[in-house]
Amino acid sequence: MLDINAIKSYFTYDLPASFLPLAESFDGDASKPLISEEEFAAVEAATGVDHGCFEFLQEMNAKLLEDTQRNLAARFLRYCLFEARKPWENEIYAPVLFEIPGYQTPSVDLLFVTAALGYTLTVRKPPADLNAENTGAYRGYTTGFSVPNGYWGIGERNWNLLCAGGCMFLFNTLKFQPERFSPDYIAITDGKEYRTLLLGAFDADKDGALTNNPALAVFRTAAMQETEEAFIGHEVLPNGAVKPETTVFPKSVWKLALSRKDAALGIHIPPQSEYSPEQHRKSILMALDFYREFYPDMDFKAIVCYSWLYSPQNKHLFPEGSRIREIEKCVHLCPIASTVDENLMFIRKGSSLQTRMAEYRATGNEYHVGYMYSPLDEAVEFGKYRHEL
16 A cells, blocks of 8 residues: 555646545555566567667666655556556646656656556557557657657657557547546436436526636526436537526436446547548447447447537538538537637648638637537437437
């Protein structure tokens, strides 16, 4: 059992509450290196990155091992990030994950990404063909950072930890990873259709979009109430707009279908993939077959995604009949209060979309990343369920 107080000073942030109970099961052996030789060898063989990178990382690994308490803190962080918890359950978004004297943050980030990939390759052992894109991401992001900067390191730490974690794979045209349904909503069903209820209290604008800008707020939602007889709350329409009035949904008719406790498959959309309901359906069916076997303890109940591709504001930026709008019509859209601008990393700089987004915002509108879900019975027939934007 680890004494958390003995290593707290090595973190520039408060450890997530979910990490603290893991101290009881952590072995607390500071004589073990952060990364084993077996793991280094597995990563080098799988990625083909220049051997000089691994010589550098092994030197840092050895330097860390000389500092007993710091090494213990690093090993506990490793344990929490991807050994004792699911690799997609990352709760650390601080600019600096961990510090090792004499090394820059991107180099330390690369050390932890290497640890995650080494663990995946030697313990989780996903099929090599499925994991090829993740080993390629390690190679691409490492080279992409190190060549222009002149030293070994990696950018986009959280994304690369996820790629290295042995949970996200490409099936047909979509990448998938297990996760949980959003904590901001529930979905209820009468056995025929689904309704979405907003759980918390938020400001909303004239279009029913959530906002943190008091100047745009037209109404405020009340937190959802659940009684023995009913769910009472603000419904989110399938197009992502929140209704200003509350609605009573009797439990004699409506049952809970999805909540934050439920497992879901989250999707990522690779660039230049064929973006159609038919290809989505094919991808979903392939992914379900794999993840049900690879993670047999998870009962997947929906397909979900956080992305600008599911922003309710896209109807103002894309023409009727566009692929993005057609896919949005096949899922249940949910609003998010936080905003993004035309510098969003996934938007190509100088593109017509970036221009349209800038013009939309310049007229006083907000643009939000969206959340979507597709309940499993609708997801396996993706494209059959449709609504209007």
